[in-house]
Amino acid sequence: MNLVRYGLIGFGAWGKHHADAITKAHNAELIGIAAHSQATASDASQAYPDAFVTTDYHALLARDDLDVIDVVVPSYLHHEVATAVLQSGKHLLLEKPMGIDLDQCDSMIASAEKHDRLLCVGHELRLSSMWGKVKEMIEDGFIGTPQYCLVELSRNPYRQGAGGWRYDINRVGNWILEEPIHFFDLARWYLESAGIPQSVYATANSRDPERPELQDNFSAIMHFAGDAYAVVSQTLSAFEHHQTAKVTGSKGALWASWSGAMDRTRHPTFKLRAFDGNEVVDVPIEKPTGELFELEDQIVRVAEAIQTGRPLHCTAQDGRWSVAMCLAASASVASGAKEMIDQG
Ligand SMILES: NC(=O)C1=CN([C@@H]2O[C@H](COP(=O)(O)OP(=O)(O)OC[C@H]3O[C@@H](n4cnc5c(N)ncnc54)[C@H](OP(=O)(O)O)[C@@H]3O)[C@@H](O)[C@H]2O)C=CC1
Ligand SMILES: O=C1CO[C@H](CO)[C@@H](O)[C@@H]1O
Incomplete structure (x- = not known):
């Protein structure tokens, strides 16, 4: 089975752990990373020299060699970035909280349905x-x-x-x-x-x-x-x-x-x-249990959902709730x- 191709948006404290988890996953590969500042982008290039790195997440979304985008940006940006991901036709793994208000959550749910894409929220526990x-x-x-x-x-x-x-x-x-x-x-x-x-x-x-x-x-x-x-x-x-x-x-x-x-x-x-x-x-x-271990399993689980249709552990509706x-x-x-x- 082909490896699931991940793009990552957000390379901060938790995003770095997502990158690590993607590279460890047996069924996934890390293709590209979008950071915000040049300094963080340089960190990403150093850590993952084979990955495409940009400071403009739209440039990542424009690529046609990605199956899923993992979004790990500050919570107030979840709605904006997640909406762009779904509109680009990629599946989405979105960190919690799904949004900071319910209108944001409802609009993301509607967008995932419209574009027929998976939307998983990161309740990894x-x-x-x-x-x-x-x-x-x-x-x-x-x-x-x-x-x-x-x-x-x-x-x-x-x-x-x-x-x-x-x-x-x-x-x-x-x-x-x-x-x-x-x-x-x-x-x-x-x-x-x-x-x-x-x-x-x-x-x-x-x-x-x-x-x-x-x-x-x-x-x-x-x-x-x-x-x-x-x-x-x-x-x-x-x-x-x-x-x-x-x-x-x-x-x-x-x-x-x-x-x-x-x-x-x-x-x-x-x-x-x-x-x-x-x-x-x-x-x-x-x-062993702990958020680093669960994060690794979450990356694998989302890839399995894409590869085989296995149900997600946490759906958009769960995230909204x-x-x-x-x-x-x-x-x-x-x-x-x-x-x-x-x-x-
Ligand atoms: N499920 C869980 O257990 C956990 C979930 N989280 C969630 O993950 C999210 C991120 O948290 P955390 O990593 O701690 O936060 P950080 O502030 O450490 O990292 C956020 C990163 O997002 C980057 N960023 C901001 N805007 C953009 C943009 N437009 N494009 C690309 N990157 C951007 C920032 O870039 P720059 O550095 O260049 O400014 C920063 O590196 C939050 O929503 C948080 O709630 C966090 C921890 C655990
Ligand atoms: O699980 C978590 C650990 O702590 C972080 C805050 O420092 C949270 O963002 C996160 O959800």
Whole structure:
């Protein structure tokens, strides 16, 4: 089978890891990279001397030797760049958040349909050997009917991003879209049998009075159609990177935890403990888990979707839903009231 030909737009902190993951993938090759500044373009040329490198992403999109474009630019540019990708007739892997508002998400969904192209959103945790095992055990009925889920992260502060975009509310959207978005996606996935999440109540605060709109501590309760609910909680005022998911059901419980010196470590510690109502066991997780590993699997998975039609792990609709959840949570922080989630 032919290798899937990737183009990459964005060669920043996370884009560099995408480039590395594409070159490692058994079913893909990296053909070209679009950066923004000349300095970043030079870094890309040095790292990948055989790749076409440009500072104009339209020049990359004009090439006819690309199957899919991987977009890893600051979040406020997702809509503009993704729309150009779809109009160029290429498939799209788009980093989360899909967009910073729902009009952007809806317009990208319509564009992907119009041009009949795949649109995958980068919620890579779904591919994790451990977070994915939790889903598998829930589906196998290990905990009975799932009723409650907590996803919690305690970590060090966010990086600035090129030109400081991540600390500018107009360019980042809000900080819920940055990382809690992964946990809303996970919680909805785990409690899928509970139906569609309906509403959210959230609260947050900032540790820096100079930027009250960017909130370091965030907690939300999301209610499903029945009585199931999920709690998502995150602090950016802590140290290292420590994430937990606890899911309980009518019969048992699952407790997964991951720790690393930082989010991007290749040497994390992780553990999954399971209780079936009778005994507690440690569930072996053979394959390492962490965002670098999941990113590699995501590149392979998107290539497989193009090569064989294998379903994507995270669709455009999933991406839209996660954005809707974050926007409702942000509205709840502002209003102090429970907010309904836009169902599209
Ligand atoms: N799924 C996940 O786990 C993660 C997702 N992300 C997401 O990935 C995206 C990028 O984040 P991150 O890498 O940390 O951000 P960075 O700021 O480190 O990198 C963004 C890059 O985009 C480049 N860029 C800006 N405009 C253009 C353009 N018009 N054409 C080409 N390149 C452009 C910048 O170029 P230059 O340097 O030249 O200015 C910069 O290098 C964000 O949406 C973020 O939310 C990030 C981390 C993890
Ligand atoms: O998973 C992630 C790790 O942290 C980044 C911020 O520093 C987020 O952008 C990202 O989604």
